[in-house]
Amino acid sequence: MLVKLLSGDSPRSPLLALILLAILIALAFAPFLFPGIRSVDTAARICIFIVLVASYDLLLGYTGIVSFAHTMFFGMGAYGVALASVHMGRGFDALAVGTLAGAALAAVFAFLIALFSLRVRAIFFAMITLAVASAVAVLVSQLSQITGGEDGLTFLIPRELTPAFRFGDELFGVRLNGKLLNYYLVFLASLALFLLLLRIVNSPFGRVLQAIRENDFRAESIGYRVVAYRTTATCISAAVAAFAGALYAVWIRYVGPDAVLSFDIMLDILLMVVIGGMGTMYGAVIGAVLLLIAQNYLQELMGLGAGAFEGVPILPELLSADRWLLWLGILFVLSVYFFPTGIVGRLRQGR
Amino acid sequence: MAHAEQREAPPAGDEVAHRPTMTRAGLTDRLAPWMPFLLVPVLAVLGWLAIPSTSSWLTLTVSGLAMGMMIFIMASGLTLVFGLMDVINFGHGAFVSVGAFVGVSMLLVLANMTEAPSLMLNLLAMLAAVIAAMVATGALGWAFERVIVKPVYGAHLKQILVTMGGLIVIEQLIVVLWGPEEIYILRPEALQGAVTFAGAALEKYRLVAVGIGLALFIAMRLVLRRTKIGLIVRAGVENGPMVEAMGYRLRRVFIGVFIAGSALAGLGGVMWGLYQELITAHMGQEIMILIFIVVIIGGLGSVEGCFIGALLVGLMQNYVAFLEPKAALVSNIALMVAILMWRPQGMIPVVKAK
Numbered sequence: 001m002l003v004k005l006l007s008g009d010s011p012r013s014p015l016l017a018l019i020l021l022a023i024l025i026a027l028a029f030a031p032f033l034f035p036g037i038r039s040v041d042t043a044a045r046i047c048i049f050i051v052l053v054a055s056y057d058l059l060l061g062y063t064g065i066v067s068f069a070h071t072m073f074f075g076m077g078a079y080g081v082a083l084a085s086v087h088m089g090r091g092f093d094a095l096a097v098g099t100l101a102g103a104a105l106a107a108v109f110a111f112l113i114a115l116f117s118l119r120v121r122a123i124f125f126a127m128i129t130l131a132v133a134s135a136v137a138v139l140v141s142q143l144s145q146i147t148g149g150e151d152g153l154t155f156l157i158p159r160e161l162t163p164a165f166r167f168g169d170e171l172f173g174v175r176l177n178g179k180l181l182n183y184y185l186v187f188l189a190s191l192a193l194f195l196l197l198l199r200i201v202n203s204p205f206g207r208v209l210q211a212i213r214e215n216d217f218r219a220e221s222i223g224y225r226v227v228a229y230r231t232t233a234t235c236i237s238a239a240v241a242a243f244a245g246a247l248y249a250v251w252i253r254y255v256g257p258d259a260v261l262s263f264d265i266m267l268d269i270l271l272m273v274v275i276g277g278m279g280t281m282y283g284a285v286i287g288a289v290l291l292l293i294a295q296n297y298l299q300e301l302m303g304l305g306a307g308a309f310e311g312v313p314i315l316p317e318l319l320s321a322d323r324w325l326l327w328l329g330i331l332f333v334l335s336v337y338f339f340p341t342g343i344v345g346r347l348r349q350g351r
Numbered sequence: 352m353a354h355a356e357q358r359e360a361p362p363a364g365d366e367v368a369h370r371p372t373m374t375r376a377g378l379t380d381r382l383a384p385w386m387p388f389l390l391v392p393v394l395a396v397l398g399w400l401a402i403p404s405t406s407s408w409l410t411l412t413v414s415g416l417a418m419g420m421m422i423f424i425m426a427s428g429l430t431l432v433f434g435l436m437d438v439i440n441f442g443h444g445a446f447v448s449v450g451a452f453v454g455v456s457m458l459l460v461l462a463n464m465t466e467a468p469s470l471m472l473n474l475l476a477m478l479a480a481v482i483a484a485m486v487a488t489g490a491l492g493w494a495f496e497r498v499i500v501k502p503v504y505g506a507h508l509k510q511i512l513v514t515m516g517g518l519i520v521i522e523q524l525i526v527v528l529w530g531p532e533e534i535y536i537l538r539p540e541a542l543q544g545a546v547t548f549a550g551a552a553l554e555k556y557r558l559v560a561v562g563i564g565l566a567l568f569i570a571m572r573l574v575l576r577r578t579k580i581g582l583i584v585r586a587g588v589e590n591g592p593m594v595e596a597m598g599y600r601l602r603r604v605f606i607g608v609f610i611a612g613s614a615l616a617g618l619g620g621v622m623w624g625l626y627q628e629l630i631t632a633h634m635g636q637e638i639m640i641l642i643f644i645v646v647i648i649g650g651l652g653s654v655e656g657c658f659i660g661a662l663l664v665g666l667m668q669n670y671v672a673f674l675e676p677k678a679a680l681v682s683n684i685a686l687m688v689a690i691l692m693w694r695p696q697g698m699i700p701v702v703k704a705k
Contacts, residue, residue, distance in 0.1 A: 066511045116688060120695045123439055123651075126511050127643040131687070134640045135680045142677045263636075267519065274512065326523035333516035336509055337502055 005195060007202040011282060016347040020282060023289055027187060031180055032172050038296075044183055046292050047190035048248045053272045054197045054284035055240035060270075061279035062201050063233045064213030065118070069129035070269055072136050073110065073238040075261040077102035077245025079140070082153045082255040090156040099246035103239040110238035114231040137261045152256020161185065161250065186247050193243055198281050200236065209233055210279075267325070268295075271332050277342025286343050299324055387655075387698035391662050398670040409551035411669045417557035419665025420564020421626065423658050425619030426642040426649075427571065428612015434588035434652025434701055436605045438500055439507065442514040443616055443642065444635030445495075445521035446488045450617025451624035451634060452529055454484035455536045465539040473539035484621045485614040491521075492613025496606055518636065525632040533631040536624060560622055567615075568658050575654065584608060588652050588701060641668075644683050648690040650697025659698060 003010060011017040026033060030043035056070050080102025081095055088094040113132060117124035140147045147153065159165050165178035174180065200206055211219045212226050220226045249255050268291060276287025302324065335342070341349070382389075395412055402408040429443045457480040458465055464476035499517040503509040537543070538556055545552040575581035586594045587601050595601050623638065624630040645664050649656030664683050671682040690698060 060508075064508055066508060116691050120691070123507050123511075124647060126439075126441070127647055128687070131640045131644055132684060134637075135684050138680050139677070270512065270515070323523060323527065325519060326527070329516050329519035329523060333499065333513055333520065336512050336516065340509070 007195075007199045009198055009202045009281070013347045016282065016344060020285060023285060030187075031183055032174055035174055040179075040183060042292060042296050044186045044251050045248075046289055047187050048244050048251065049268075049272065049288040049292060050285050051190045051193045051197075051247070052241055052244040053269055053276070053288050054194055054281050055237045055244065056269050057273050057278065057281060057284050058197060058201060058209075058233060058240075059237045060273055061277075061283070062206060062213060063209045063230055064216075065230060065234065066126040067129045067234070067237075068126060068266055069109075069113065069133040069136075070237075070241050071261055071263070071265045072129075072133040073106040073241035074245035074248070074265065075136075075140070075255070075257075076106040076109070077242030077247075078249035078255045078260040079147065079153075079245075080105065080242070081246045081249040082155050083146075085155040085157065086153060090158055092158050095157070095246070095250060099243060102246055103242040106238040106242035107235045110234045111231060114234040118227055118230045118234070133266075134263075137257055137263075140261060141257045148256070150257060152254060152259065154254050157182075157250055157253055182251065186251050189243070189247055193240055194281070194285075197240060201281060205229070205232075213279075264325070267328065267332075271328055273342075274332060274335050275339075275342055277344030277346075278340070280342075280344045283342050283344040290343075295324070302327075387659050390698075391659060391666070394663055394666050394670075398666060401674060402670065406549065406551035407673065409549060410553060411673050412666065413551075413553050413561065414557050415666035415669035416662060417560040417564070417626070417665070418668060419662035420561050420568075421619050421622050422638070422641055422645055422665060423564055423661035424567055424622065425616045425638060426645045426657050426661060427567075427654055428608070428615045429642060430646045430649065430652055430654065430657045431584070431588075431608050432605075432612050433646070435584065435591070435601075435608055436504070437507075438504070439510055440500065440514050441511055441639070442495060442499065442517040442521065443612075444637075444639035445518045446492060446613045446616035446635070447620035447623065447638055448522060448525055448630075448632055448635035449491055450484040450488045450620030451630045452525055452534075452620075452632075453487040453617070454480040454621030455534060455624050455630055456529075457483040458536060458539075459534075465537075468540050470541040473541040477539060477542075481618055481621055484617040488617025488620070489610045489614035492610045492616075493606070495613070496609045500609075518639075522632050522636065529632070531632070533629055535629055537628065538625050542625075556625065560626065563622070571654060580604070580607075640680070641683065644687050648687050648697055650694075650699040650701055652701035653697070653699040656697055656699035 011020055027043055027047060031040050034040065034043070052070070052074055056067070059065050059067050059070075077099060080100075081098035084094040084098025084101065085091075088097065109132075113128055114125070117128045141150050143149070144151075160178050161182040162178045165181070166176065167178075167181075168176035170176065201209070208219065208224050208229050211222075211224070212229055216226050219229075245260060248260065252259065272287030272291045273284065274287070275283075275290060276285065277283030339346070398412065398415075399405070399408050402411065425443075425447055429440060432438055432440055458476060461476040461479060464472045467473065495517060499513055500510070503513050542556045542559060545554045546558070547553070573581075575585055583594060583599050583601075583604055587599075587604060591601055620635070623634070627634075641664055645657060645660040647660075648663070649658070649660035663686060667682050667686050668679050672679040694700065
């Protein structure tokens with residue numbers, strides 16, 4: 001049963017299994033284990049990013065294509081929900097319509113981009129996605145009548161998902177309100193999407209993708225239509241990213257270019273995939289958990305470090321919390337060189 | 352056409368019998384190789400038809416050409432590096448930023464020279480800034496090649512990831528060294544203002560930029576077509592292993608090209624910074640978008656294609672920004688899509704011997 005649920009892709013390392021189990025339990029009971037607005041918020045973000053990173057891994061790790069438009073797809077889902085909620089009024093139907101419309105738009109965009117670039121050479125894809133993603137981000141912040149411009153959109157989600165909705169008193173000291181329901185909506189949807197991705201990569205389709213990653217010429221010679229497979233993978237990945245974006249929008253009840261379309265999110269995704277381990281879905285879990293926790297709590301530590309070196313010439317500058325990205329970049333380059341299989345790869349090796 | 356002349360030559364003795372008849376290629380076939388070159392005037396004419404007043408069209412055309420020349424300067428290194436070693440450098444934009452910051456700092460140091468109303472002093476200050484920027488980015492390019500690019504030869508996926516990481520690190524280092532604020536810079540005194548020609552105001556600086564770009568393109572073409580090193584580079588682009596088999600160390604040539612390309616990106620950065628009169632650490636990342644579009648539509652590895660692509664992008668950007676400001680970047684994407692539909696490998700595809 002469990003093996004079937006994981007699509008036969010077991011962690012294959014006792015330590016990895018233990019870590020994944022711990023993460024699953026922690027996320028499943030996060031509101032009870034770590035009460036507090038901030039920690040529950042972190043847990044929800046982790047859920048969403050696991051899906052987002054896993055969908056990116058389908059592209060980067062399994063198919064061997066680099067895309068820089070993943071935040072664009074993420075943003076399409078988020079803006080879909082926001083625009084539907086603004087124009088259709090609050091309600092679950094608006095959420096559903098927005099999510100599906102966002103995912104469909106993302107898939108269509110992915111299809112068109114893939115058609116134009118993958119047909120010729122896979123390397124075009126990275127450049128074209130970068131260009132299209134930045135054009136879309138600029139457009140979104142310019143078309144302020146539709147998208148709210150730089151300010152973004154704040155919208156109402158169904159009352160059942162807001163803290164104002166109560167359906168009981170307290171359970172283990174946690175208020176039973178709509179926020180809790182919202183968290184579990186995010187958690188369960190993320191879990192389902194993750195298992196779906198796991199299913200996809202372990203299907204015959206996923207095997208072909210891996211073959212293409214290893215040697216596209218040979219895969220073509222054996223008789224698989226490489227372009228069709230790559231395009232399909234791109235579309236699936238885009239649609240799942242849009243679903244993650246929709247969940248994110250429901251959770252933070254706001255969309256804006258900085259929150260859902262910025263290039264920083266793209267870098268985070270890249271880093272999570274690489275550190276967790278390219279080419280394994282579990283890498284996405286580990287990478288997202290590590291990075292987000294580090295981002296939320298380590299930045300403060302860096303601030304402390306900067307304070308400690310007050311007076312030394314450049315050190316405080318280098319350690320200030322704003323230079324977070326610098327260290328991420330260095331970490332990123334180093335892990336691509338010395339750690340290409342990521343944490344999951346290492347754990348499986350050391351078995 | 353050679354065979355056409357042959358036909359007119361008087362028959363000599365018994366060789367009359369052998370006279371192969373070749374039909375002249377049709378007009379479209381003969382025009383095909385020149386089509387990309389014709390696109391630039393075509394776009395300019397289209398712009399003239401779309402823009403109501405001729406004087407604003409002239410202003411826009413000059414600024415479009417200036418922008419295109421600057422993009423060409425920045426993009427040429429990237430396309431050659433790809434052609435030569437199959438290395439795609441996503442960190443190229445970092446050189447643009449670094450060049451701009453070094454050059455502008457130099458100009459700020461030499462403020463008394465740039466503010467003086469003498470053309471000579473101004474040009475000297477500019478020259479100093481450009482040299483400083485090119486030396487800095489050239490050295491940085493060398494280090495970048497050594498540290499970041501060398502370990503990942505032959506692996507496109509890793510190249511993209513690693514050079515992207517390098518871009519982030521360099522950008523952040525710029526912020527550490529120069530601070531997070533954007534820097535405003537005035538152009539040297541003699542390059543401010545505009546000249547009026549046929550009722551259109553043409554900024555002096557843009558004319559200078561067009562001049563520098565054109566000179567660089569011609570120089571680059573001469574080096575590539577007329578010198579030994581240019582021959583090796585072109586041969587390397589077409590068939591690297593063969594050039595190596597003939598005893599040339601292609602790796603050294605490649606490092607040279609990488610350094611030269613980085614230095615050109617630095618030069619482009621200074622020019623771009625003075626064009627915008629504003630520099631930020633992530634300017635390189637923004638220009639990278641245009642550079643990529645140019646390199647793709649030109650055909651990866653082709654300098655001529657890169658030049659035409661840059662002019663097209665520059666003109667398109669300026670015309671559309673005048674007609675419908677919000678569509679400027681999107682129009683360039685549309686241009687890229689249109690050209691890829693026409694020629695999927697780019698306008699002037701580089702034929703690789705494989």
